[in-house]
Amino acid sequence: MSELHDLRRGDARGRGAGTNIVGRFEPYARVAVDDGWDTPEEAVLRTEVAEEVPRTVISRNTSPDVPFDRSVNPYRGCEHGCVYCFARPGHAWLGLSPGQDFESRLVARPKAAEVLDQELRRRSYRPATLAIGTYTDPYQPIETDYRIMRALLGVLRDFRHPVGIVTKGTLIERDIDILRDLASDGLVSVGLSVTTLDPAIARVMEPRVPSPARRLKVIERLAAAGVPVKVAASPMVPALTDHELEGILTAARDAGAQAASAIMLRLPSEVAPLFQDWAETHFPDRAKRILNRVRELHGGQLYEAKFGTRMTGQGIWANQMRLRLRVARERLGLSDRLPALRTDLFEAPFAKGDQLALF
Template structure:
């Protein structure tokens, strides 16, 4: 019987979207903020130890990476990406590449001072400085420590070219520095977006910002004149590989001009951590994932050899490369190279120079 006065006014009970709660709950930054409020105790506290290195610029001569120098403001990374190839580096501190890597961090607050000294050495020749090659320079603790910003300030002052790789929209905080550098062809940013599915992203990269926030950052950077790459790295077979075409389409729509990808790499202690993660979160396809990775990596969990380590090998690698190339051509990505200038560099002023 439907006659009579209704018991309630609304006829539907849809989920509230005013504060975007469903997406917010899958956002890594929100996970950080919610701990400690409303009586929610943090499951694992992050500790930060001050590191006092003697130098800050790391050099490499690897033939398959496009830079020869980099700076890592932090050791360890709160983003907690299960595939992170930097995890084994925590062994140098007798710490675990697992939870220790994500929660027991090291910061280098003297980075800007050390950089200024190294750039001022006689004979220094400028070339693009890479940030974010090991751990993310815009992970959550950068909000307080601001070490990355201090580094960029020195590079901006000296007109030194810079590339940044990050999976955080915090990078737009420094647009006041990056946009003028980009106008001189001194800066480019690569935004890492592994998956657009928030549930997959929050599993693979639990403390990283939501994928849509990263795409919004791509748009803000592009609108400010900063050249933007989108890094679809790593591609994880049977978990994220189906998203290649959609990711490239969204990257182009957001204003990116170039994109690249790397199949998942599992060096040293990363492989057993990754296997345990698969068993926990994707038990239905763990075997398929590892079998495909072995196909990409010459029958092993990892291939450390130059060139093939970045591309993989065999039919799976060829298929991924073909799909990626076709998608980029369809959406107009990778048409032109982003060439940064090194000829504008001028050594930082020393103490005497400040007097004049």
């Protein structure tokens, strides 16, 4: 195992991170030490959920690397447990670990739909595609009980507001009735992430995500409902899943996807040592090769946060991947993006209690 300052919080079965690495803002490192006492084995790590009431739910960004300027995050942390998740470092701002805490100590926003309703009613608001799922997955397992995403979609349908969704979760099928309504007006698109077609790799890399075959079935069902779907073969992990690019795109096209994209693996902040520990644990025969190829992508480092190349990488291998992606899309008849969503239909519905709503 690589040298991590960590504290193991219990049995990591069903979790992506094997450790609870200390966040970069913490003043002290915590290290698990065998003190010689015959202590009982810790229980399997359980998921805990706290709730917060945000003053605002629309986050703004000016990054040139993403095609949207606003997003909504129903949850902080993600139970899917993808070891490579670039959102993990955000948990450090909460005083929690980007490791096992990120996937087991979650924060839900049950009032998010109410707050969104208020924000969309502001006279200064101008509509543009609202992205959901670009940070943590809105269809992670706890959505089954909280139903925050469904409530958000209900508000967006009422306002006839465009929304772009990114997910790995099959729970999105529950909301096909709302998505079908939005799609009929050109107001929704979905990006479905398929990182590998190998169920064994998927199980250890993203332990609580539905299987690759099941995600392809989601694409099929969304497409059948008239919802535009793009497959995101992301992230591509060098020396582990990169050889699957064409196979993923072919399977997604056959299921009904209209467009395809791919993003290279990126390991910001605490994600780098977590991923290194994971690779050495699960793929010791190729861990060194994986990590060296990642360094090739990012100028000799495990990560370089430079606009323009942080998602695509640089160098010969990155160029080859871009060429393979372009050739595969052309051969399969896939676009690089889905059609733009409409903004001209946006209109605030009557609020509860409005006098005009009585007539």
